Amino acid sequence: MDFETVMQELEALGKERTKKIYISNGAHEPLFGVATGAMKPIAKKIKINQPLAEELYATGNYDAMYFAGIIADPNAMTESDYERWMDKAYFYMISDYVVAVTLSESTIAQNVADKWISSGEELRMSAGWSCYCWLLGNRKDNEFSESKISNMLDIVKNSIHDSPERTKASMNNFLYTVAISYLPLHEKAVKTAKEIGIVEVKRDKKKTSLLNAYESIQKEIDRGRLGFKRKYVRC
Numbered sequence: 001m002d003f004e005t006v007m008q009e010l011e012a013l014g015k016e017r018t019k020k021i022y023i024s025n026g027a028h029e030p031l032f033g034v035a036t037g038a039m040k041p042i043a044k045k046i047k048i049n050q051p052l053a054e055e056l057y058a059t060g061n062y063d064a065m066y067f068a069g070i071i072a073d074p075n076a077m078t079e080s081d082y083e084r085w086m087d088k089a090y091f092y093m094i095s096d097y098v099v100a101v102t103l104s105e106s107t108i109a110q111n112v113a114d115k116w117i118s119s120g121e122e123l124r125m126s127a128g129w130s131c132y133c134w135l136l137g138n139r140k141d142n143e144f145s146e147s148k149i150s151n152m153l154d155i156v157k158n159s160i161h162d163s164p165e166r167t168k169a170s171m172n173n174f175l176y177t178v179a180i181s182y183l184p185l186h187e188k189a190v191k192t193a194k195e196i197g198i199v200e201v202k203r204d205k206k207k208t209s210l211l212n213a214y215e216s217i218q219k220e221i222d223r224g225r226l227g228f229k230r231k232y233v234r235c
Helices: 003-013 016-024 036-046 050-057 062-071 079-088 092-104 109-117 122-136 146-162 165-181 183-196 213-222
Strands: 199-203 206-211
Touching: 003 036, 003 050, 003 062, 036 062, 050 062, 062 092, 079 092, 079 109, 079 122, 092 109, 092 122, 092 165, 109 122, 122 165, 146 165, 146 183, 165 183, 165 199, 165 206, 165 213, 183 213
Parallel strands: none
Antiparallel strands: 199 206
């Protein structure tokens, strides 16, 4: 399948209602409004194709950028490739669900995510914390340094309330993910979530979100999901 064919197929799958939802979350033209599940049949035909992924990502079309993440080859991408993708990630659905997800399947994931977390830039920080959520929710516990993750919990505790809005949301997800998916620090994450309390995330043209990691963690524990790991990160 070539670039033109993929763009035509994506356009044919677009729905006005889905497009409106994406725009309300921060997407802007060009986009078609394709539900992510509807992309699976095309992805199955293509499998992995990094050159095509690069072409699609470069369009700036949200649906094409999302699809690029599905067919990208995470280990074919260098740190500078990920930086280039982040430069074009203009809102959180690209930074956290395309770039961070792709990065999480690479061997350089933690190195790049660490740099983004300390960058001071809202979407890079958000992508860095999100990448750790995808990593912790998929890889074995022994692939992480316990002292490093513990230190990251301390960073969240000390800075979440003063962080940029989107970064707050990703830090909150990190806290929740450590508590559920990284058993060595389950108790510390629960205690940290309790101490942090409710996190307010202000959003453009929408009412403020009130996030409560402690409550979310308790619900998952009640459902017997402690120790949960995903089989796959990308769809």
